[in-house]
Amino acid sequence: xxxxxxxxxxxxxxxxxxxxxxxxGWMSFALIVTGLVAIWTVSNPDIIEIIVNTKLIFFIxxxxxxxxxxxxxxxxxxxxxxxxxxxxxLYSVLNGLTLSIVFLIFTKESIASTFFITxxxxxxxxxxxxxxxNDLTTLGNLCIMGLIGxxxxxxxxxxxxxQTLYWISTxxxxxxxxxxxxxxxxxxxxxxxxxxxxxxxxxxxxxIGALTLYLDFINLFLRLLRLFGRRK
Numbered sequence: 085x086x087x088x089x090x091x092x093x094x095x096x097x098x099x100x101x102x103x104x105x106x107x108x109g110w111m112s113f114a115l116i117v118t119g120l121v122a123i124w125t126v127s128n129p130d131i132i133e134i135i136v137n138t139k140l141i142f143f144i145x146x147x148x149x150x151x152x153x154x155x156x157x158x159x160x161x162x163x164x165x166x167x168x169x170x171x172x173x174l175y176s177v178l179n180g181l182t183l184s185i186v187f188l189i190f191t192k193e194s195i196a197s198t199f200f201i202t203x204x205x206x207x208x209x210x211x212x213x214x215x216x217x218n219d220l221t222t223l224g225n226l227c228i229m230g231l232i233g234x235x236x237x238x239x240x241x242x243x244x245x246x247q248t249l250y251w252i253s254t255x256x257x258x259x260x261x262x263x264x265x266x267x268x269x270x271x272x273x274x275x276x277x278x279x280x281x282x283x284x285x286x287x288x289x290x291x292i293g294a295l296t297l298y299l300d301f302i303n304l305f306l307r308l309l310r311l312f313g314r315r316k
Contacts, residue, residue, distance in 0.1 A: 103289070104272070106290040109294075117173060122181070157295070168288050179302065190313035190314060202308055206300070206304065224264065227264045233256075254307050272296065
């Protein structure tokens with residue numbers, strides 16, 4: 085690590101801003117990849133039919149996504165930045181395959197409008213998380229606990245199919261991920277190590293930050309789609 089004792093506050097701020105730009109750049113790239121793959125998948129009837137009608141294939145995709153995220157988060161410091169980038173891109177591709185089914189359920193217009201609503205909400209909360217002087221750790225801990233409860237509720241509702249629980253989890257999920265966007269933005273800003281710009285570690289920090297915000301964005305989008313999406 086470089087000696088940072090002689091780095092001025094202006095230089096620290098500039099390096100932090102460049103790091104955040106890299107994070108958002110990778111996140112945006114992954115969202116574009118996911119969107120393009122989803123559109124391509126739904127435009128190929130044979131492929132979308134396999135994903136929709138073959139439960140085994142769909143569950144293999146879901147499990148593969150989970151394993152890729154777990155591997156990336158758990159072992160990123162032991163891999164090269166090139167490997168981390170490849171895993172991140174592969175995850176966004178697989179996510180595009182599974183998310184293609186939303187085009188079969190909702191109209192393209194409502195998907196587009198919900199995407200812009202999500203993008204606007206994300207931008208507001210991320211800006212708040214970046215600039216606020218308040219420590220958002222307590223908010224983040226509450227949201228993480230809420231997320232655990234949300235996952236359990238979703239698993240239960242997968243079997244019982246209760247409409248009340250469905251809508252409770254929808255509204256709770258929206259609030260949880262709105263809070264996580266602000267918290268994760270602040271956390272990502274803090275994890276940047278000043279003085280290692282351009283190193284392999286710096287690139288991996290940007291990838292893991294981009295993955296975190298990408299997951300926040302996708303999960304918020306899917307829950308807002310439940311509210312604003314118009315079914316075909």
